[in-house]
Amino acid sequence: MADFVIDDTVDITDVVCPTTFVKAKVALEELDEGQILSIKMNDGEPVQNVPRSIKEEGHKILKLIDNEDGTYDLIVEKVGD
Amino acid sequence: MAVDYATLKKGGFMRQKQKNNFSLRLRVVGGNLTAKQLAKIAEVSENYGDGYVHLTSRQSVEIPFVKLDDIEAVKDALAEGDVEPGVCGPRVRTITACQGQAICPSGCIDTYALAKELDDRYFAKELPHKFKFGITGCQNNCLKAEENDVGIKGGIKVSWKEDACIGCGVCVKACRQGAITLEDGKISVDNSKCNYCGRCYKACPTDAWDTIHGYIVSFGGLFGNSINKGETIIPFIENKEKLMEICDAALNFFAENAKPSERFKFTIDRVGREKFEQRILEVYNG
Numbered sequence: 001m002a003d004f005v006i007d008d009t010v011d012i013t014d015v016v017c018p019t020t021f022v023k024a025k026v027a028l029e030e031l032d033e034g035q036i037l038s039i040k041m042n043d044g045e046p047v048q049n050v051p052r053s054i055k056e057e058g059h060k061i062l063k064l065i066d067n068e069d070g071t072y073d074l075i076v077e078k079v080g081d
Numbered sequence: 082m083a084v085d086y087a088t089l090k091k092g093g094f095m096r097q098k099q100k101n102n103f104s105l106r107l108r109v110v111g112g113n114l115t116a117k118q119l120a121k122i123a124e125v126s127e128n129y130g131d132g133y134v135h136l137t138s139r140q141s142v143e144i145p146f147v148k149l150d151d152i153e154a155v156k157d158a159l160a161e162g163d164v165e166p167g168v169c170g171p172r173v174r175t176i177t178a179c180q181g182q183a184i185c186p187s188g189c190i191d192t193y194a195l196a197k198e199l200d201d202r203y204f205a206k207e208l209p210h211k212f213k214f215g216i217t218g219c220q221n222n223c224l225k226a227e228e229n230d231v232g233i234k235g236g237i238k239v240s241w242k243e244d245a246c247i248g249c250g251v252c253v254k255a256c257r258q259g260a261i262t263l264e265d266g267k268i269s270v271d272n273s274k275c276n277y278c279g280r281c282y283k284a285c286p287t288d289a290w291d292t293i294h295g296y297i298v299s300f301g302g303l304f305g306n307s308i309n310k311g312e313t314i315i316p317f318i319e320n321k322e323k324l325m326e327i328c329d330a331a332l333n334f335f336a337e338n339a340k341p342s343e344r345f346k347f348t349i350d351r352v353g354r355e356k357f358e359q360r361i362l363e364v365y366n367g
Contacts, residue, residue: 043254047254048254048255048257048280049255051251051255051284051286052251052255052280052283052284055283055284055285055286056186060286061249061286062247062249062286063247063249063250064249064250064254066250072254074251
């Protein structure tokens with residue numbers, strides 16, 4: 001299943017909405033097109049809303065991994081510069 | 082000459098405490114005004130009012146302190162800016178709407194287009210009492226659909242497209258109703274839990290959902306002297322023609338059955354909820 005290589009990771013479990021998305025967005029900006037970011041987020045509002053915001057920014061979501069500790073890793077491929 | 086307050090009120094002129102002064106309500110649809118309209122409203126409020134406007138609780142604009150003698154001049158001036166008086170009294174009132182899918186990422190329907198259509202169809206239609214339509218684009222319900230006599234809420238009915246799905250599980254978490262489960266790469270939706278919010282589809286990275294954008298309609302809402310949450314009869318209406326037929330049927334039921342000064346909810350209660358539901362279902366199934 002792991003047909004991707006993670007280039008960078010960001011932990012947004014220490015912030016709340018709307019900073020969750022902002023922190024993820026800043027991390028994505030650091031990457032080049034096609035690179036892959038793993039975003040660690042909390043259950044609840046972040047995992048309900050952040051994936052959709054990332055999609056609406058035009059990036060490609062590859063996978064949502066349940067860490068089974070109340071956090072999730074969202075694997076995102078950067079699209080665009 | 083005696084002042085015909087009923088006629089003035091019909092044309093949106095609300096009598097003020099101050100003798101011979103009127104707060105002029107304007108025709109606004111779905112909460113939108115053009116720059117041209119706003120400029121003219123500003124000009125008229127300076128020339129004929131007190132230099133300010135009031136934003137009403139239902140998305141209209143009123144120009145207070147318009148003088149009785151200036152009414153015709155004010156109407157003419159407003160017409161130059163594509164502005165006309167609104168309505169008060171026993172008739173269909175301002176059609177309110179949120180920004181809907183044309184602007185808002187959460188929107189499931191084009192609320193403004195629908196507000197225009199309802200306004201064209203029913204503007205100032207005479208009835209036994211006031212009648213309010215409100216349109217909200219999604220389950221977030223920013224426009225509070227159920228407080229209106231007829232409330233319309235946008236929704237999305239989904240069905241899973243297996244071939245486009247990557248099994249990421251984003252939709253399972255996006256759903257706030259707990260209606261979606263993912264097992265062995267297969268998605269299943271518990272339709273009894275689905276509230277048509279569309280969050281699964283909006284969050285899906287690959288748009289792996291077939292969607293129908295439709296309407297959830299509530300009847301008999303009130304939020305004044307009495308408070309009542311409008312109730313839904315049909316869970317989800319899939320097409321606009323049917324929606325319009327149902328709106329017609331609700332208005333006709335009200336026109337035929339209501340006593341003067343009786344709000345829709347009380348007409349439904351008095352005549353019988355079953356009778357009203359039956360009428361709506363006949364139209365829906367017809």
